[in-house]
Amino acid sequence: MTAAQAAQLTRHFQSQVLKVAELLARRLRVTALRADVSDIDAWWDQISPAVQKEILTGQSALARMARGYLQQHALLNGVALAPVVVEPNAQQIAEALRVTGPVAFKTQMAISGSEAAATRTMASQLQGAATRLVLQGSRETTMRTFREREEMAGWRRIGGGGKSCAFCSMLIGRGAVYSKSSSEFRSHDRCSCSAEPLYRREPEPPEVRRLQEQWLEATAGTSGAAAVRAWRLFHDGQDTTP
Secondary structure: OOHHHHHHHHHHHHHHHHHHHHHHHHHHHHHHHOOOHHHHHHHHHHHHHHHHHHHHHHHHHHHHHHHHHHHHHHHHOOOOOOOOOOOOOHHHHHHHHHHHHHHHHHHHHHHHOOHHHHHHHHHHHHHHHHHHHHHHHHHHHHHHHHHHOOOOOEEEEEOOOOOOOHHHHHHHHOOOEOOOOOOOOOOOOOOOOEEEEEOOOOOOOHHHHHHHHHHHHHOOOOOHHHHHHHHHHHHHOOOOOO
């Protein structure tokens, strides 16, 4: 096994799950842009069952893809692993879509009074939420496997390519996680990060060490919320591509 093989497998898997999530999210955006704004609640009641089913199906598909990825990744590391595949939470999906759908539309209408602006806002928020919800299938399968399988010693956050946002760069820079109590994958709408499993403690890769050095530089003399603000200011002025 080489580290390069494992990294290549992770990148390929990350690319595949992002393609699925982004495809479903774009389709939902197109649907939202065609909303019947004369009665947004009736429109949502009509389309939401199909939308929720598509997100449920996508999340389930990515959970199954994660199972195969985790098994292959473990074998490359000489480990036999039985991944724990998560089941979608239909109620959570329905509520997240409702909040970013008709609720977002009404909120923007109250602010701008513009149906066009409200529709664009709803479409954008639904697209972001859909990406996160579908990717939750693969992320949560990895996290649950980490919690329940001793063969998996830890995990590392991997950026999705391109320039990661300040929030994700901060979390990537914290390095590998080996505590079973730290198994929550923090994400935001449109977040493209993923979790790579670890089977033993190992040194941090160069890109993580670089972020750690930048964090120390940017946040010198600060702590807590002030450190986060300083990091955001620093990050936004840098060409950081972990």
